[in-house]
Amino acid sequence: MTRHWRMRSIATVAAAVAAAGLLAACGSGSGGGKSSTGQSSVLTVTTGSAGTFEKNFNQFSPNAEVATNGMIYEPLFFFDTAKSGVIQPWLGRSYAWSNGGRTVTVQLRQNVKWTDGKPFTSADVVYSFNLALKNTAINKFGLPLANSAADGTYGVKINFTKPAYSYAYYALGRVEILPQHIWQSDSPSQITTSLNAHPVGTGAYELSSFSPQAMTFTANPHYYMAGLPKFKTLRFVSYNSNTSSDAAIENGTIGWAGSFIPSIQKLYLSRNKKFAVTDIPLSTAFLVPNLHSGPTANLAVRQAISAAIDRGYISNTVYNGYASPTNPEALILPNYRAQLAPSLASASFGTPSASRAKSILASAHVKTPVSITVDMVSGYTDYLSDLQIIQSELKPAGINLTIAQPAFASFISDQSTGNFQMLMDNFGYVPDPYDYYYSILASSVAPPIGQADSVGDYNRFKNATVDSMLSQIAATNDTATQNADLAQIEQIFAQQLPEIPLFNQQDEIEFDGNVVANYPTLSNPYAAPAVYIQPDIGWVAMHLTPAK
Amino acid sequence: MRFIARKLGFYLAAAWVALTVNFFLPRFIPGNPVQVLIARMQQSGPTPPGEAQALAKLLGLGSGNIVQRYGQYIDSVAHLRLGLSVSDFPTSVSSEIASSIFWTLILVGVATVISFVLGVGLGALAGWKRGTRLDAIVPATTLLTAMPYFWFGLILVYVFATNVFHVLPASNGYDTSAGLTVGFNGPFIASAAEHSILPALSIIVTSIGGWLLGMRNMMVSTLSEDYVVAAEAKGLTSSRIMIGYAARNAVLPSISGFAISLGFVVSGAIAMEYVFSYPGLGFKLVTAVSNDDYPLMQGIFLVITLAVLGANLVVDLLHGFIDPRTRIAR
Numbered sequence: 001m002t003r004h005w006r007m008r009s010i011a012t013v014a015a016a017v018a019a020a021g022l023l024a025a026c027g028s029g030s031g032g033g034k035s036s037t038g039q040s041s042v043l044t045v046t047t048g049s050a051g052t053f054e055k056n057f058n059q060f061s062p063n064a065e066v067a068t069n070g071m072i073y074e075p076l077f078f079f080d081t082a083k084s085g086v087i088q089p090w091l092g093r094s095y096a097w098s099n100g101g102r103t104v105t106v107q108l109r110q111n112v113k114w115t116d117g118k119p120f121t122s123a124d125v126v127y128s129f130n131l132a133l134k135n136t137a138i139n140k141f142g143l144p145l146a147n148s149a150a151d152g153t154y155g156v157k158i159n160f161t162k163p164a165y166s167y168a169y170y171a172l173g174r175v176e177i178l179p180q181h182i183w184q185s186d187s188p189s190q191i192t193t194s195l196n197a198h199p200v201g202t203g204a205y206e207l208s209s210f211s212p213q214a215m216t217f218t219a220n221p222h223y224y225m226a227g228l229p230k231f232k233t234l235r236f237v238s239y240n241s242n243t244s245s246d247a248a249i250e251n252g253t254i255g256w257a258g259s260f261i262p263s264i265q266k267l268y269l270s271r272n273k274k275f276a277v278t279d280i281p282l283s284t285a286f287l288v289p290n291l292h293s294g295p296t297a298n299l300a301v302r303q304a305i306s307a308a309i310d311r312g313y314i315s316n317t318v319y320n321g322y323a324s325p326t327n328p329e330a331l332i333l334p335n336y337r338a339q340l341a342p343s344l345a346s347a348s349f350g351t352p353s354a355s356r357a358k359s360i361l362a363s364a365h366v367k368t369p370v371s372i373t374v375d376m377v378s379g380y381t382d383y384l385s386d387l388q389i390i391q392s393e394l395k396p397a398g399i400n401l402t403i404a405q406p407a408f409a410s411f412i413s414d415q416s417t418g419n420f421q422m423l424m425d426n427f428g429y430v431p432d433p434y435d436y437y438y439s440i441l442a443s444s445v446a447p448p449i450g451q452a453d454s455v456g457d458y459n460r461f462k463n464a465t466v467d468s469m470l471s472q473i474a475a476t477n478d479t480a481t482q483n484a485d486l487a488q489i490e491q492i493f494a495q496q497l498p499e500i501p502l503f504n505q506q507d508e509i510e511f512d513g514n515v516v517a518n519y520p521t522l523s524n525p526y527a528a529p530a531v532y533i534q535p536d537i538g539w540v541a542m543h544l545t546p547a548k
Numbered sequence: 549m550r551f552i553a554r555k556l557g558f559y560l561a562a563a564w565v566a567l568t569v570n571f572f573l574p575r576f577i578p579g580n581p582v583q584v585l586i587a588r589m590q591q592s593g594p595t596p597p598g599e600a601q602a603l604a605k606l607l608g609l610g611s612g613n614i615v616q617r618y619g620q621y622i623d624s625v626a627h628l629r630l631g632l633s634v635s636d637f638p639t640s641v642s643s644e645i646a647s648s649i650f651w652t653l654i655l656v657g658v659a660t661v662i663s664f665v666l667g668v669g670l671g672a673l674a675g676w677k678r679g680t681r682l683d684a685i686v687p688a689t690t691l692l693t694a695m696p697y698f699w700f701g702l703i704l705v706y707v708f709a710t711n712v713f714h715v716l717p718a719s720n721g722y723d724t725s726a727g728l729t730v731g732f733n734g735p736f737i738a739s740a741a742e743h744s745i746l747p748a749l750s751i752i753v754t755s756i757g758g759w760l761l762g763m764r765n766m767m768v769s770t771l772s773e774d775y776v777v778a779a780e781a782k783g784l785t786s787s788r789i790m791i792g793y794a795a796r797n798a799v800l801p802s803i804s805g806f807a808i809s810l811g812f813v814v815s816g817a818i819a820m821e822y823v824f825s826y827p828g829l830g831f832k833l834v835t836a837v838s839n840d841d842y843p844l845m846q847g848i849f850l851v852i853t854l855a856v857l858g859a860n861l862v863v864d865l866l867h868g869f870i871d872p873r874t875r876i877a878r
Contacts, residue, residue, distance in 0.1 A: 052647070052827050054636045062585045062603060063636045081593075137605035142598020170596060192606050193638040211730045212647055212827060213720060244719030244825045247710060409577055409840050412587040429593040439594035454586045454600030533592050 041546040042233040043516055046245050047531045048259030052212035052238050057199040059176050060138055060192050066531065067217060067236065070538020072201035073176035076106055076125070079169050079431040081536050082280045082525035084336045086431075088539075091120070091177055091202060097477055101163030102146070104171070108154040112224045114179045116200045122150040127180035129158055135188045141170035166474035169432050174535070177202065204229040204542035213238050229542035230518075255515035256544070258531040260382070264508060265320050274513030274547075278521050278529050279322045281504035283428020284330050285386075286440075287374065288499050291459045292449065294421045295372055300364030301399070302497040306349060308357035308397045309390055311503055318385045323506035325349070329490035330440075330501035335525070336433040341487030347494060357397035368398030375414060375423040378405040383424050386502070415458050418449035426505040427456070429533060434473050434482070437489050441466050441498060461498040518545045551868055559861050563853065570849040571621050574842045575614075581607065581634040581840045607634055621846070630847040635839035641847035644832060649814070649851070651721050652821070652828035655744050656813045659751040664806050666752070667759025671802075672795040674760065675767025686757075686764055693757030701750045701823035708746060717743050719825035747824045751817055759802060766798035773797075804863045811859025814852050 047066060057068045076092035095106045112120035129148040132139040139145070144167070146159040164171065179200050183191060199207060204225070205217035217234045239245035242259050249257045250268050252275075261268050269275050287305065289296030296302055311325030327333065328347050331340055350356070361368055376383045384403070391401040406414065414420050430436050438445075439456035444467065446457040469485040476482060509529040511519045520529040520540060527543070528536040582604045589595050624631060630641035667689075674682050692700075709718035717723065722730070722739040730736060770776065771794050779789045818830035825831075829848060836844035 054639045054644075056636065056639055058638065060606065061637050062589065062606075063639075136598075137602050140599055140602050140606075142596050142602065167596075193632065195638060213722065213730075239719060239825050247718060408587075408838055409584055412583050413580075415587070416583050427590070427594070429591075435594055435596075439590075445597055452583060454583065455595060455597050456590075530592075 041231050042235060043231045043255045043544065043546075044235045044237060044253060045256045045531060046237050046239060046248065046254050046259065048239075048242055048245050048257060053210070053215055053236070054195075054212070055197045055210050056195050057207065058192075058194050058196040059178075060140060061195075065215070065236075066534055066537055067205065067207075067215075067234075067541075068199070068534075069174075069176055070203070070535030071205045071217060071234075071541050072199045072203040072207070072538075073178065074202050074538065075173050075176050075535055076108075077172045078527070078535070078539050079173035080526065081282060081429060081431045081528035081533055082335060082520060084431050084433060085338055086526075087173075090539075091125075092172070095172060097165065099159075101165045101475065101477060102160050104158050104160075104164070104168075105151060106156045106158070106172070108156065109224060110154050112202050113222055114181075114200050114202060115206050115220055115222075116179075116182075118179065118181055120177075120179075120202055121153050122156045124177050124180045125156045126150050127184065128175060128177045129156075131178070131183075131188075131191070132175065135192075137192050138188065141167070141174060143167055143171055143175075163475045165477045166432075166434055166438075169430070169435060173431070176535070203538055205234060205538075208233075223542075225542065230545040231516075231541070234541060249510050252512055252514070254510070255512045256519070256531065257510040258507075259510065260506070260508060261510070263320065264322075268510060272512070272514065276511045276513050276519075277322075278509050278511065278519065279507055280520065280522055280525050280529065281324070281326075281332050281335060282507055282528055282530070282533075283426045283505040284326050284332060285323070285383075285424065285426040285502045285505045286330070286499040287390075287422055287424055287502060288415075288420075288459050289422045290418070290420060291461055291498065295366070295370045296422055298364065298366060299496065300360050300366055301370060301372075302500055304357040304360045304366075304397055305390075305394060305399060306497060306500050307360060308352060308354050308393050308399070309349075309500075309502065310352035310393060311349065313352075314386050314389055315503055317389070318382055319503075319506050322508060323503045325503050326501045328494040328497075328501065330493060330499070331433065331490060332428055332436065332504065334522075335431075336436075339433045339483050339486045339490075341490045343487070344490055344494060352393070354393065354396040357394070357399070361398060369400050370398060371400045371402065373402045373404050373421045375404045375406055375411055375420050377408050377411045379408075382506075387424060416452045416454060418446075418453065418458060418460055423458075424502075425458075428505065429528070433486055434470070437466075437486070437493075438470055441489070441493070442470055443467055459498065463492060463496070463498075466492055513547060515547055516544050517547045518543060552865065555861065555864055559857055563857055566853040566857070567622065567625060567850070568618075570846050570853065571618055574837075574840070574845045577837070577840055581842065584840045585634070607632075607637060625846075625850065630850070631843040633836075633841055633844040633847075635835060635841040635844060641843050644844055645829065645847055645851060648827055648829045648832045651826060652830065653813060655747055655826065655828065656751065656817055656820075657810070658744075659748040660755070660806075660809055660813055662748070663752045663755045664759055664802070664809075667756040668763045668799060668802055670756075671760040671763025672767050672790065672798065675764040675771065675798070676790045676794070678764075678768055678771075683764075686761055689757035689760050691757075692753050693755065695754060697750070697754050697817075697819045698823060700754055701747075701820060704746050704750055705823065716746050718746075721827045747817075747820050747826055750820060750823075759805075762805065763798060763802055766801060767794055770794045770798040804867065807859050807863040807866070808856075811856035812852075814855035 053065060054063065056064050057072060058064055059068050059073055074091050076090060078088040078090045080086035091109060091112060093107045093109055095104055097104050108122060108125065114120055126148050129145060132143060133145040133147065144161045144164060146161045148156060148158040151157050158171065182200055204220050204223050206220050207215065208218045209216045214235060214237045219229050219232050223229065245259050246261050248254050249259055249261065250271060252272060264277060269277065289302055291297055315321060315323050315325060328349055329344050374387060376387060387403045391403060394401050415423060427440055428436060441461050442457055443462040445455035446453045446460050449460055466489055469489050473482045473485045507530055520527050527539040529540055531537055582600055585603060586595050586600050632638045633641050633644050636644060670685060674685055705718045707713065708716045720743060722736060722743050776789060776793055779793045814829065818834060820826065821828045821831040833848045836848060
């Protein structure tokens with residue numbers, strides 16, 4: 001959940017040691033991996049996160065360890081973050097909408113047991129949803145719940161106060177089910193402030209040992225999905241900086257990692273022929289312009305910026321060929337392929353050119369040079385490199401870019417209040433393109449500039465058609481209607497450039513093929529491979545297999 | 549004991565000022581903890597409407613205006629209730645501190661003691677043999693002290709851990725991948741000791757020069773005192789004069805400096821913990837600041853403040869006993 005913090009927080013040290021690493025490229029290539037065989041198999045994992053672990057497995061805590069959601073507690077269904085529209089049974093077997101989207105009826109699996117041996121039933125599901133209904137602090141996805149009731153031992157009816165099709169991902173794919181028999185005696189404030197140090201879940205793994213530097217999960221021997229999980233033990237290790245985690249990944253200590261490694265070809269992939277990186281596009285990096293004041297309120301200026309940027313060059317020089325350029329409608333592909341507007345199928349940014357940018361500005365009678373300040377979080381070294389390249393590409397077009405680097409908290413404060421000329425950030429990591437565009441474009445979520453916004457649409461884009469399309473999608477379960485509406489939104493996005501799309505945010509996840517097989521790849525995106533994306537982490541963890 | 553009462557009163561006032569600063573300083577950082585948490589969550593998926601309100605309610609961050617919150621803060625500090633951390637909610641601040649303070653205390657504490665003993669010992673020797681070739685260690689160690697700590701730490705990692713010799717671990721407090729249990733057992737202690745060599749070395753090397761220089765110069769001025777001349781005239785052995793007469797008097801200022809630096813041990817060596825990924829209090833503080841985690845920041849500042857004030861108080865009182873002249877007051 002703290003992606004950038006993880007990848008870039010110690011950027012200065014990382015850069016220094018990366019340089020040191022380059023000098024000694026001849027160093028240890030031995031790495032290799034520990035051989036692992038069937039039952040005694042161990043997979044060592046790092047999130048690439050800076051800092052130690054806390055013994056916190058309370059799913060309501062914003063800081064619960066990532067294993068909480070997906071490995072220990074499970075939702076009703078699995079919504080594949082890496083492939084829109086793929087929904088797999090998890091604790092639930094099937095679901096059906098009725099009552100115009102106000103009711104969803106879920107059929108549950110019948111052979112599930114909590115790790116303390118008690119059976120899992122509809123009472124647990126009803127309890128979990130009613131908990132959210134009664135306490136706003138626990139209703140972490142803001143679900144419009146009316147009530148929920150058991151429909152037999154293995155069936156549940158959940159009622160909403162309004163059509164809730166658009167909440168399907170959160171209600172069915174993100175709400176994790178708690179064991180009623182353990183939690184029911186606690187008051188809401190006890191629930192929210194408990195660390196839940198000894199979690200009892202339904203998941204494929206159980207916590208077996210814990211220290212702030214390392215925690216071990218062992219396979220649930222009674223797991224209900226036949227033959228899963230494949231790895232007997234998952235050991236999570238922590239590092240205080242990505243300098244140290246990168247070093248461990250590069251020498252083969254780690255089997256599954258989510259860490260940004262600079263010069264990854266040289267420092268990682270070339271060290272062992274079985275080292276692999278998967279990079280499935282899950283979010284888009286944007287320049288977010290102010291749409292209400294300053295030069296970027298003018299569409300021509302936004303178009304000129306977009307025309308002058310050489311996205312392929314950024315991908316090649318800064319990201320070693322990862323982070324490929326995105327498209328003018330900012331649709332995340334191939335993830336959202338099914339929702340691509342046919343008219344935009346071959347849309348592209350065109351050949352990057354300063355002179356084209358210049359003529360766009362000239363024909364709109366924009367006086368050059370235009371001065372723009374762009375904010376980025378201090379320490380995000382890759383964003384700095386990107387912006388320096390963009391700066392030099394915009395200069396000949398008559399746009400002077402100044403790069404400001406506020407600290408994280410200060411950047412966040414400016415972003416949420418809308419006080420910026422332009423900033424660089426990324427959005428995505430959600431299985432449904434509706435949620436993606438909603439978080440970027442829905443004018444209803446953003447208060448006026450100056451007030452804190454905690455949902456999205458940070459540059460306060462407002463377009464009546466987009467808003468009505470979004471509410472239309474939310475009110476229907478008909479895929480054809482939804483896709484037609486999304487196509488319109490995509491077209492408006494490409495025309496109006498509410499944000500300037502740059503590239504698919506890189507998500508380099510490292511797998512050591514000597515230890516682990518059957519991990520998600522671009523051609524087999526059965527889940528998001530990132531260690532920090534929940535609940536995908538649980539789905540991936542149980543499907544990984546020890547390498548032969 | 550009016551002397552002690554007066555001192556205690558002074559330190560109480562100083563503690564109050566420090567606590568007040570602790571409260572207000574973090575709140576000058578822009579933004580608030582909920583925004584920071586939401587922004588971090590958005591790095592791995594959108595946050596639906598309602599999530600921020602749920603979070604604010606969940607964290608239960610103080611209520612009322614700033615004056616009321618200050619009142620609540622002073623009240624909870626007085627009762628040693630440090631509250632719950634925001635960046636690691638709902639872990640309590642005291643357990644956050646407890647989990648990291650011993651790493652810092654042991655490593656930085658031992659390193660400070662070694663550095664002091666070595667520095668003062670060598671300083672005494674250099675002062676005794678002033679003008680000889682031994683005196684050359686003064687500019688040599690001063691040079692090491694002048695090196696930027698961060699850079700020196702990276703050089704150590706480069707040479708001993710990652711690139712030249714692979715003899716020592718580059719990071720962490722112990723070998724996290726070996727499945728050790730933290731506690732009083734042989735394998736863990738051995739691993740922790742091995743992991744502490746580079747960080748401790750970096751602290752010692754970069755701090756020894758200060759002790760050495762101070763001691764050597766005090767030694768030189770003490771050696772010209774009349775009682776040293778008298779001791780020489782009595783025909784005492786030179787080792788007895790050096791240790792018993794000169795060094796014993798020359799070390800007094802260093803002792804007070806040492807006691808104060810013991811107070812600072814608690815705050816850790818932030819740069820060291822950063823470079824070596826050492827799980828100590830300094831690193832915790834950096835994390836707290838970058839997350840707008842007011843309760844954790846206040847807790848750590850409180851511990852540091854009390855440690856520094858406590859060390860100063862001890863030095864003050866000790867001086868009162870060692871040197872009666874400092875006790876006279878009206």
